[in-house]
Structure formats: structure tokens, C-alpha cells
Amino acid sequence: MKISADDIYKSVQKIRVANPLIHNITNYVVMNNTANALLAIGASPVMAHAQQEAEDMAAMAQALVINIGTLSSSWVEAMYRAFAAASEKGIPVIIDPVGVGATSYRTETVRGLLDAGRPAMIRGNASEIMALADDELKTKGVDSASASDEALYAAQIISEKNQCVVVVSGAVDYVVLGAVIAKVANGHPMMTRVTGLGCTASALCGAFAAVENDIVSAAVQAMAVTGLAGELAAAKAAGPASLQMHFLDVLYNLTAADIRDNLKVEV
């Protein structure tokens, strides 16, 4: 597998032309920025969490993004319903297990969702992906040389168990499908001081998965675009709030040259 700047730009163009509908059941903190990121890249966001319409909305979308950042029981019920409806129709589902491991409620919710269906992709940071693989990491023991080694190992466990792509985002993002590992080195440290850019990355994974059937490629493309838009925004920013603004403006204006000149992907 090889992912070129050209491939990525082709997907961006597809999103801009097709305006795929991305159904998000996500957290309150990031809804506005998530919707704006999807609009900026060319997709059509919809946020809908009512149990009465979760299935209808998911069934008409081109991707479903489930993010547990501010979960509660009625929202979790809607996540199950939307997940089932999307799976029934073959619509790719992205799960962002925000804060899994921090409370048992989050852990049980994500495990329950993963028992109920097969997502196309799970995207989290290292601690979240390690929390998901906690039992297996404890059982098998880990002799990793570093935290990122351990996260990568956890991602492989979760990928195999759930037969899906797992993205571990960080200074370097790992995109894992079984033995396949791709690395995306785009990004900027100031992005960690903006709330919800990880959630934005998950939403963009949905947009790319809506136009690119190969889910590893879709994940790499989305993470690369998120990271390099962050770099370009940081270069213009005086702090995290102007970074957020420039990030959306960069996504909207993204050119083939922006991608070609900044891409740091290794498969």
C-alpha cells in the first residue's frame, strides 16, 4: 500500500463534489467545531441523537461518527440504534472512545458498542486505546520499550479483536489494521491545547471513509489532512484560539500543493 499526496487530494475533491452526509452522535463540547470542520472540507454534517430518529438519520448518511465525550444513557441508546442501522446498510462507522478508561461507565459503554457491532474504525489517543486493550495487556504482559510501543501493541490487539482499523493519534499517528501499520507524522504540539481537535480528526475520518472504500487509506488521509492543516494553521496562529480558526480556514482552502509540500506519511 502506498498513499500519495495525489490520492489524498483526490479524496478531498470527491468530498467537495459529493458533499457526503456525515451523521455525528458526538459530545456537546465539540459539536460546533466538528460541524464546521466537516463543512470546511466539503461534507454535510448532521447532529442527531434522539432515539426516535437515530436510525433514520444513520441510514441516510454516508458515514456515522459515534463519540462518547459527554455520554448519558439516552444518548448511548441512540448510539446503539444508529450503529445498527448504519451496519445494516453497510455505512462505515467511526468510534471515538473519548476518555475510555477514566470511568467504568465509559469503558462499559465502548465495550458494549464493540460487542454489538463492527465499526470500520476506532480512533483514540494512546491512553484510550490502551484502556480498551487493558485486559489483554494485563494478561499477556507487555515488554514494550516505550509508551508508543505499548499503544501500538494495544492497537493491534484491538484491531484483531474487532476486525477494524484502529488509529492511535499523538505526535505521530498510527493507523493499524492487523499487521499493517501506517504512520502519519503531521501535526503540531499546540493542537493539544485546542479542545476537540481529536474529535475533529474522527469526524474527518468519517468524511474520508464516505468517499474512500479502503478504510486504512481513508484513515491515513484524514489523519494527514488534520495534521497538516494543524501545521499550516499553527504557522499563522498566535495561540490555540487563532489556531482553531486558521485550521478551519485552511481546510476550506486546502490545495494539492498544501498536501504535497507538507505530507509526512510512512506506510
Next chain:
Amino acid sequence: MKISADDIYKSVQKIRVANPLIHNITNYVVMNNTANALLAIGASPVMAHAQQEAEDMAAMAQALVINIGTLSSSWVEAMYRAFAAASEKGIPVIIDPVGVGATSYRTETVRGLLDAGRPAMIRGNASEIMALADDELKTKGVDSASASDEALYAAQIISEKNQCVVVVSGAVDYVVLGAVIAKVANGHPMMTRVTGLGCTASALCGAFAAVENDIVSAAVQAMAVTGLAGELAAAKAAGPASLQMHFLDVLYNLTAADIRDNLKVEV
């Protein structure tokens, strides 16, 4: 009827002096920007959706804005209560039927609200207004020359049926009350890539209805201000996120000259 730049600026000044309280039961995605738009124009926003206080809050407001963007059953119940309390006191109610037609839950919710009371105004985009008039459009048949003709026809149906002003927003906004049709040609295409500027328009309709008793005038004034603030913001913007920022700054600084030099209204 004639609406001049002077009339509009007089209403802006009234809002700035009176700081009318605008009660919003709106969606999670846009709450922050809606509140900021109301503050920028000079109004006082309040967001309150608890069933325990929906009536109290509506009864003390100068306008009520109901937006179903991220509805769920307890919020819908609060919408009914607030709507009844506002109607009882003669407070103008604006309904924004976000996504009506996309799911039957949204359609039934809006129809239920319209059966329960008479709003001063309904504001939506062409597909939403057409979805509201769906049964009548099918029954009567439509021989419209264009989509905007059909939306306009739908607006007239809905206006007559509900005895209220209907605003169809788009590249050109139509403000309809029975046979009266006003057109507002202000606006900028990039506004469609910012989430919730339609919701902002509805909230501003509330602010203008709070100070201008003639609801057609209030709607035209609000849509003109939204559109021309969007134009002025787009002229300074590098993309949709900076457009959103400049939009609020423009509203805050709006002068009589801004309105006079940019107004594109036709009654």
C-alpha cells in the same frame, strides 16, 4: 410597504437601547454563536430548556425562538410549554424547523407545534419549507418553473395555513405573508460553509420582532442585517471560520452607513 435602510438602523438602535430578552430553545451546535450574535446586535440571550422553567422564561422574554436542530422528547415538551406561555402573553414566537423532512420525527414535531399554536414567523431553507408544505404540494400539484418558485409557493401555502410570516432563506431570501412577498438579496455563498448561520438568522428575527411589531418588516430587517453582515465579514475573511468571527464583530459595530451602502431589499 417599504423598508428603508433607515428603518433597519432604527430597529438596531432600539435593540441596542432596550436589550430585549430573547429566549432560545435551540440546538447544541449553534448555542454559542446564537448567543453571541444576539449579544453582538445588542439583545440579551437566554437559553433554557428545562420543563420546570420553560414557561417562566418565555413569559418574561420579548421574543421566543424555537429551533429543532438537535431535538429530543424532553426538549420538545419544553418547546410546547414555552410556546404556550409566550402565546398567552402575546410574545412573538419564531420557529426554525431545522432538517424537517429529513426524518419523520422532525416533521411530526414541527407539525405538532404548528397545530398547537400560531407563531409570528417560520424561517427555514427551501427544502425545509417545501417539506412542511409537502402534502399540499402533492395534492395541488406544482407547475413551478424552478426550485425557488416551488419554495415560494410552499411558503405561501404555509403562511396561509398558519397565518404567519414565512421566511425562505437562500441566495435570495423570501419573506412571505399571504400575497405579500419581499425579497432580500444580501448574503454571501461562503455563509453556507459556516454551521448555524441560518439559526443565527432565526435568532436575529427574534431580536427584531422584539422591537418591531410588523412581523414582515422585522423579518426583512433581520434577514437583511444577517445577509449584509455576512457580506461585510466575507470581504475580510480567509475562510468560513474567520467569516464567523468577522460576522459577529460586524454585527457589534454595525453602522447606518453599513446598512445604507449594502442593502438589497425589494418588496
Next chain:
Amino acid sequence: MKISADDIYKSVQKIRVANPLIHNITNYVVMNNTANALLAIGASPVMAHAQQEAEDMAAMAQALVINIGTLSSSWVEAMYRAFAAASEKGIPVIIDPVGVGATSYRTETVRGLLDAGRPAMIRGNASEIMALADDELKTKGVDSASASDEALYAAQIISEKNQCVVVVSGAVDYVVLGAVIAKVANGHPMMTRVTGLGCTASALCGAFAAVENDIVSAAVQAMAVTGLAGELAAAKAAGPASLQMHFLDVLYNLTAADIRDNLKVEV
């Protein structure tokens, strides 16, 4: 007691090094900006309102901020649970009684919370603090020379009754603990045209209380930082939306000199 620019900067440095976890149960309107303000100053925000995890999250935080801006019954239940869990562990709790007095539901909710536990701090504007002391103000009578005198008197009543620090924010902020009164004169009038900067102040009170055990000092430091960041942001802003953006960028970049050159505190 004396609070110097040096003391404030030391607390900022502690926040930047320790990244204290601040658990917020807050309103929908401000969640994004609150999280971003906490990230910009160096803290780690978490928003969590599910009854299933409110206690777990509060118990692992370094401060808990309860804000009733868009309350509903299930959220209020989570507030009680988190409050109890934080109190049990000695974690400082900040209460922001948004809109108390506007509806009886808000008033009863805040009174119920204050009956159930002792917060470290209550932060509100003059009308909110006066609403909280309403019964006592009526009973005792008030012969205040001005509204700010009355708010100050109300703050003393509430401080004594609840044995906690009370902050009344306005053009001048008052930090009150019984007979101790500190004044912070930092701030800018345009801040009142940005939604949720008061909520941001409450969240920053949480961040400072996480690293500064003296709650009067923590409150003064947080209000001073909020106010002077607002001043510095306003100097660069064209309106309230650019003020919000610069505010977060200023927090992120805050230097010892920024504080020293702008501090207006009087104890």
C-alpha cells in the same frame, strides 16, 4: 493578606506544570470556550454529567465547577452526586449560579445544592448574588447607597451563611470571605458582549483553586487573570468575537510582565 503579580504568576506556572484536572458540569452554551480557556491556561478540562460517572470523575479531579446555565433535572442530580464526591475527598467546588432569581427552578436548585454541601466558592454577577441573599436582604432591610454596595452586602451574607468565598463580578469584582474584601478592577466593558466569559471566570477559579489552597487568593488570582486577559484581548479586538479569540491566545501566552504591568488588585 497581599496578592502580588508574582503570586499570580507562580500559580499560573503551577497550573502549567501540574495540568490539574478540572471537572465541569456546565452549560451547553459555554462548554467549548470553557474547555479552551482551561487548556489555554494549562489545565486539563473534563466535561461529564452522566449520573453513572459524575462521582467517579469528580473524585479524580483537582477541582469541580458546577454551573447551572442550562440545567435540567438529570443534570442537577449529577451536580449533587459530583458535589458530594468532591466534598468527601476535599476537592474544592466552585458554584456558578447562572440566572438564579430569574426562575424559581434556578433558585431552588442553587439553594438545594448549598443546603447539601459547602462549596469553596460561589461566583456570580451582582443580580445573581443578590437573588441568593434575597430573603435576608428583605428581612434585614438594606440601606445601601448603591447597587454595588447592596451586592457586596449580599455577598457577605452568603459568605457567612455558607462559610465560603463569594465572588461578585462586574466592572469591579469583589472577592468576599466574611469581613475580608478584595477588589479586582481588571476587565473591559466589551467582555459583557461575549457569552460565557463569566462562566470562563468560574472555570478559571477552579484551575487556580486546584493549585492555591487559600481560596480567597485563588479567587483573586483567577478574577485578575480573567480581567487582564480581557483587557489585553480587547486592545487587539475589532469586536466581541475577536475579543474571545484573543482572550484565549492571551491566556496561553500569559507572561509575568503581562500580569505585573496590568494588575489592579486591592485587598
